[in-house]
Amino acid sequence: MVLKLSGNGGICNTKIKIITRKTEYNPDRDICDEIGYDAGGRSTARGRGVGHTVRFGISLDEKLLQNFDQLIEQKSYMNRSEAIRDLIRASLVEERCGAEDQEAVGTVTLVYNHHVRDLADKLTDHQHAHHDQIISALHVHLDAHNCLEVLVIRGTVLVVKQIANELISVKGVKHGKLVLTTTGEDL
Ligand code: NI
Numbered sequence: 001m002v003l004k005l006s007g008n009g010g011i012c013n014t015k016i017k018i019i020t021r022k023t024e025y026n027p028d029r030d031i032c033d034e035i036g037y038d039a040g041g042r043s044t045a046r047g048r049g050v051g052h053t054v055r056f057g058i059s060l061d062e063k064l065l066q067n068f069d070q071l072i073e074q075k076s077y078m079n080r081s082e083a084i085r086d087l088i089r090a091s092l093v094e095e096r097c098g099a100e101d102q103e104a105v106g107t108v109t110l111v112y113n114h115h116v117r118d119l120a121d122k123l124t125d126h127q128h129a130h131h132d133q134i135i136s137a138l139h140v141h142l143d144a145h146n147c148l149e150v151l152v153i154r155g156t157v158l159v160v161k162q163i164a165n166e167l168i169s170v171k172g173v174k175h176g177k178l179v180l181t182t183t184g185e186d187l
Contacts, residue, residue, distance in 0.1 A: 123170060126167055
């Protein structure tokens with residue numbers, strides 16, 4: 001829509017963008033989705049690979065909400081929406097990482113004493129054997145004896161877990177932990 005305004009220098013044209021909000025009830029999920037549309041009926045969402053923003057209400061117990069607000073304040077969230085988005089993403093990632101054929105990324109943290117006979121060589125051998133999947137490695141000499149390694153592994157959930165278990169179970173590794181996460185697609 002173009003609105004003509006009279007100003008000091010004459011007439012200027014100012015484009016006015018009209019955004020309407022439409023609330024759609026979704027009976028399958030028992031929620032109301034509020035979606036923004038511009039004058040042309042297009043979604044007002046912008047950005048590549050990002051869907052439009054939907055607003056919906058949540059009903060929950062007051063005490064539960066108080067506890068949630070305390071928690072998200074401790075975690076330095078600026079608002080409930082961002083905290084809820086992260087909770088949803090965490091659930092989706094956890095669900096997907098439960099499927100062995102899903103593409104995933106994992107970080108394996110290892111702590112070991114490099115004086116233990118052949119240990120450092122064994123860990124290096126494992127990394128060379130999986131050089132296609134282990135895409136990055138960080139080594140820190142913690143003190144005169146102990147080393148920290150963080151390895152980034154990419155592949156299916158099954159492959160990432162197998163490689164991580166191989167590394168963590170090497171005799172002499174004091175502590176090993178795998179953290180699985182998403183490749184970021186579809187989230
Ligand atoms: Ni070291």
